[in-house]
Structure formats: structure tokens, C-alpha cells
Amino acid sequence: MEQFVRKRLTFLTSFWNKLRPRSVTESCSLGYLGSDSVSLNSEATSISFIPKSSLCIALYAFTARSASELSISAGDKLRVLREEGEYVLARRLLGEPAMGYVPAAYVANLSQGTSAHRPWYFSKISRNEAEQLLLSPPNQHGSFLVRDSESSKGEYSLSVRNHTKVSHFRICKSPRGSLYIQKGHPFPNMEELLAFYTEHWKVIQSPLLQPCSPATPPERDGWERPRWEFTLRRKLGEGYFGEVWEGLWRNTVPVAIKIIKADMKAEDFTKEIQNLKRLRHEKLIQLHAVCSLEEPVYIITELMRKGNLHSYLNSPEGKSLGTSHLLNIACQVADGMRYLEEKHIVHRDLAARNILVGEELTCKIADFGLARLLKDDIYSTSSSTKIPVKWTAPEAANYRTYSLKSDVWSYGILLYEVFTYGQIPYEGMTNQETVRQITRGYRLPRPSPCPPEIYSIMLECWSGNTEERPTFLALREKLGFIYRRLLSSLS
Numbered sequence: 166m167e168q169f170v171r172k173r174l175t176f177l178t179s180f181w182n183k184l185r186p187r188s189v190t191e192s193c194s195l196g197y198l199g200s201d202s203v204s205l206n207s208e209a210t211s212i213s214f215i216p217k218s219s220l221c222i223a224l225y226a227f228t229a230r231s232a233s234e235l236s237i238s239a240g241d242k243l244r245v246l247r248e249e250g251e252y253v254l255a256r257r258l259l260g261e262p263a264m265g266y267v268p269a270a271y272v273a274n275l276s277q278g279t280s281a282h283r284p285w286y287f288s289k290i291s292r293n294e295a296e297q298l299l300l301s302p303p304n305q306h307g308s309f310l311v312r313d314s315e316s317s318k319g320e321y322s323l324s325v326r327n328h329t330k331v332s333h334f335r336i337c338k339s340p341r342g343s344l345y346i347q348k349g350h351p352f353p354n355m356e357e358l359l360a361f362y363t364e365h366w367k368v369i370q371s372p373l374l375q376p377c378s379p380a381t382p383p384e385r386d387g388w389e390r391p392r393w394e395f396t397l398r399r400k401l402g403e404g405y406f407g408e409v410w411e412g413l414w415r416n417t418v419p420v421a422i423k424i425i426k427a428d429m430k431a432e433d434f435t436k437e438i439q440n441l442k443r444l445r446h447e448k449l450i451q452l453h454a455v456c457s458l459e460e461p462v463y464i465i466t467e468l469m470r471k472g473n474l475h476s477y478l479n480s481p482e483g484k485s486l487g488t489s490h491l492l493n494i495a496c497q498v499a500d501g502m503r504y505l506e507e508k509h510i511v512h513r514d515l516a517a518r519n520i521l522v523g524e525e526l527t528c529k530i531a532d533f534g535l536a537r538l539l540k541d542d543i544y545s546t547s548s549s550t551k552i553p554v555k556w557t558a559p560e561a562a563n564y565r566t567y568s569l570k571s572d573v574w575s576y577g578i579l580l581y582e583v584f585t586y587g588q589i590p591y592e593g594m595t596n597q598e599t600v601r602q603i604t605r606g607y608r609l610p611r612p613s614p615c616p617p618e619i620y621s622i623m624l625e626c627w628s629g630n631t632e633e634r635p636t637f638l639a640l641r642e643k644l645g646f647i648y649r650r651l652l653s654s655l656s
């Protein structure tokens with residue numbers, strides 16, 4: 166009834182307000198949802214009537230990458246419905262009604278006072294954090310912030326950068342609520358206190374020139390996903406960087422999840438991630454996502470159900486493959502390598518153990534941990550990275566000079582693995598012996614199921630003269646031709 170009369174008989178508003186003052190809850194939540202021009206003071210009032218954690222402001226712009234995410238602009242007001250890992254589910258309060266996930270680090274709780282209207286208020290940061298922030302770019306001499314005092318609850322501290330140092334001033338609160346730095350010089354609110362010391366900065370010998378800039382947003386790119394989206398199902402294997410699990414993405418998409426060991430150096434595995442991010446080809450393992458903002462880091466790639474090619478060739482299913490299937494595998498790997506060749510990327514660890522097998526004999530190249538972009542067609546390393554000697558060309562094993570031609574040598578060894586159903590090359594020989602024999606001109610013998618035509622390709626790959634080794638483009642064409650000819654002879 167009251168609502169009806171208020172709405173219809175607006176000229177009686179002042180009378181109604183005297184008779185039955187409107188409830189604060191009602192007016193505040195309406196103000197919040199319906200207007201963009203809510204001042205900080207009115208926010209402060211409304212916050213006490215709506216669960217504190219739910220009202221937030223966007224600190225940075227974020228562009229949604231999927232239908233489940235919400236694009237926001239810096240300054241947008243949001244209602245956070247729940248927190249999920251590194252993301253929050255939020256509803257935009259103004260403009261087009263929209264809801265979705267945004268990174269938690271991109272929003273700040275309004276009850277903590279972070280607001281476009283009080284850019285100098287940094288609420289819960291510590292004295293040390295304040296110093297670090299003020300002393301790092303883009304902050305400079307005269308940058309300042311107000312934070313909650315660590316030692317006196319309910320009071321504040323003013324931190325000001327003075328050239329290369331930071332000075333801190335306690336802002337005390339009198340029993341009547343006024344604020345002061347110097348006893349006997351109170352101000353009714355923080356704005357007035359700061360206005361006074363901005364003008365009379367000499368009193369504190371620290372000029373207040375500009376509010377502190379917040380830290381730049383944490384680096385995120387389109388690959389970063391919240392961890393809760395992934396569930397681990399079954400351990401598939403283990404490598405140098407950690408365990409690999411079969412898992413599900415959002416309970417629907419099957420994926421492989423590499424869980425990086427906590428003691429791994431970030432620079433080592435980030436190389437693999439960077440390579441996966443910039444390469445895309447149907448014969449290269451596809452990166453789906455990463456969870457890299459906290460440990461353990463997850464690298465999520467497509468799931469190849471039949472595991473690595475070396476184990477697969479040794480399995481009953483692998484052992485039953487005929488020559489045409491083996492040739493098909495060889496063609497797929499050559500195709501993936503041709504793509505890397507085109508991009509001037511040297512893999513450095515091409516071997517059957519680093520090829521993954523999926524349904525219908527799909528093969529994809531994996532393990533880009535050692536892959537490098539070639540500057541002058543040759544990559545030299547002085548580091549003593551563990552070398553898979555039996556797969557490595559002599560010039561790379563002896564002098565650490567890697568090139569696409571050393572990958573071609575490794576490809577020849579991979580052909581040998583394929584046509585021997587996963588036998589170890591140079592079986593019974595040590596690494597040292599292998600290098601010695603190779604340098605003397607020894608080459609692996611032709612495996613019995615291997616057609617002479619394919620064996621002569623292997624020998625070309627193992628030419629001592631790098632120039633005489635074929636390119637991957639030539640290998641793909643030659644093997645493709647032999648494969649098609651074989652298929653037509655079978656049909």
C-alpha cells in the first residue's frame with residue numbers, strides 16, 4: 166500500500182518521508198543497482214546492508230574469452246556472487262545486465278574502500294608492501310597512499326615516497342571520530358586531512374603529489390584457466406618435469422594434465438609452454454590451457470589416448486601394425502617436422518618416446534622442452550643438457566651444434582624405431598661406443614621388415630655431411646609417394 170501511494174501520489178513524498186522514513190536498505194540497494202553516479206560515501210552506507218564481499222569494483226579491463234566469462238571495464242561496479250579459485254562469478258550492476266567469471270585479482274571489494282573516488286586508499290596492505298609498491302614504477306617522488314594501520318585497529322597510516330625513501334605517518338582517530346596526524350589539528354574526514362597536507366606538505370616534509378598507482382595487473386593471457394576447471398582421473402606417466410594425468414576439463418572435455426614438480430625451475434618449463442603457445446599444427450600436440458599462477462603449475466594439452474609411440478609400438482596393438490601403418494606414422498611425423506622446419510624451429514629431442522599416439526593411429530609431436538628458434542640455421546649450446554646420444558647427430562653430440570639437419574638425423578633414428586617396432590637403437594652399445602662407431606662410419610643395419618627404399622632414406626638422414634641430408638619437406642614428399650604407391654598396390 167505504502168509503495169503504491171508513494172508511486173502514484175509523488176507530491177506527498179515529503180509527507181510520507183516524515184511519517185514513515187524510507188528504509189535505508191531499500192534506498193541503498195536501489196541506488197546501487199540503478200545509478201552509476203554513486204559516491205563513495207553512499208557506497209559506504211549501502212555496503213553495511215548488503216553482504217560486504219559482494220560489492221566490488223573492477224580495477225582493470227578484462228575481455229571475456231568464452232561465453233562463461235564477463236567482459237568488464239576498469240571502474241565497473243559488480244556484485245560478486247561467489248568465489249571459484251582464481252576467478253569470481255560476478256554480475257555487472259550497471260548497463261547491460263550480464264553475468265560471468267572474471268579474474269579475482271581484477272576486482273576489489275568496495276568495502277575495502279578501493280574506489281575510483283579514493284585512489285590513494287590501499288586498505289589492507291602492510292607497511293612493507295606499501296614501501297615496495299611506492300618504490301616501484303610507475304610510482305615516483307611524491308606518490309602517496311593511505312592504508313589501515315597494522316598496529317592500531319581502526320586507525321590509518323599515510324605512506325609517502327620521498328625520493329628513494331618512504332615515510333610513514335600515523336593518522337589517529339579521536340574518540341569523536343575526527344582524524345589527525347598532529348595532536349590538536351583534527352579533520353572531519355580523510356579527504357580534508359589530505360587536502361591540508363597536500364597544501365602544507367612542509368609540515369610533514371613530504372610532498373603529496375599523486376596517489377600511488379596500483380601494481381600492474383598480474384600477467385594473464387588467453388591460456389590461463391582457473392584450476393577448479395580441471396579434475397585429475399588417472400596417472401598416465403611421468404617425465405623430467407613431473408607427472409602426466411588424464412583428466413577432464415569442466416567435467417566434459419578429456420585432457421592430459423602435466424603437473425610440474427614444485428622444485429622445477431620456472432625458466433625450464435616455461436620454454437616448453439612458450440613453444441606450445443606459438444605453434445599450431447595438426448601434427449603437433451595442442452596446448453589447451455595452463456594454470457600457472459600458483460604451484461603446482463598445470464600444463465593442459467590434448468589427450469592422446471595411446472600414449473607415446475615407443476610404448477605403443479611395443480604393445481600388442483603396435484606389434485600388429487603392417488608396413489603401410491608404419492609408413493603412415495612416418496609420414497605424419499615428417500609432416501609435423503616440415504612445419505617446424507618452415508618455422509625455423511629445431512626440436513632437438515625427436516624420438517619415438519616424444520611422439521604421442523591417439524585414436525586411429527593419429528601421431529603428434531610432443532616435448533618441446535628443448536625446442537629452439539634457429540637464428541642462423543645452427544643453434545650452439547655450451548650447456549651440458551643431457552643429450553640423448555643415440556638419437557643425436559654426430560656434430561650435435563660432439564660440438565653441440567644443432568640445426569634442422571641434426572633433427573633430420575634423429576628422424577632417421579625414429580624411422581629405425583618405427584620399423585623395428587620400438588627397438589632401442591645400437592642395442593648393447595654404450596653412448597660413447599655409439600659416437601665412436603658413428604664417427605668411423607658405422608650405421609645401423611636395415612631392420613628386416615623395412616623396405617630397402619625406406620632404409621636408403623634412413624641412410625640419407627644419417628649422412629655425415631649435413632648438406633646431403635634431405636629436408637623434411639623432401640622427406641614428407643618421398644615417404645608420401647611411397648605410402649600412396651603401397652596403398653594402391655594393396656587395393
Ligand SMILES: Nc1ncnc2c1ncn2[C@@H]1O[C@H](COP(=O)(O)OP(=O)(O)OP(=O)(O)O)[C@@H](O)[C@H]1O
Nearest residue numbers: 401402403404405409421466467468469472473532
Ligand atoms: N598429451 C598426452 N596424452 C597422453 N599421454 C601423455 C601425454 N603427454 C604425456 N603423456 C604420457 O606421459 C608420459 C610422460 O610424459 P612427459 O612429457 O612428462 O615426459 P617424457 O616425454 O617421457 O620425457 P621428458 O622427461 O623429456 O619430459 C609420456 O611418455 C606419455 O606416455
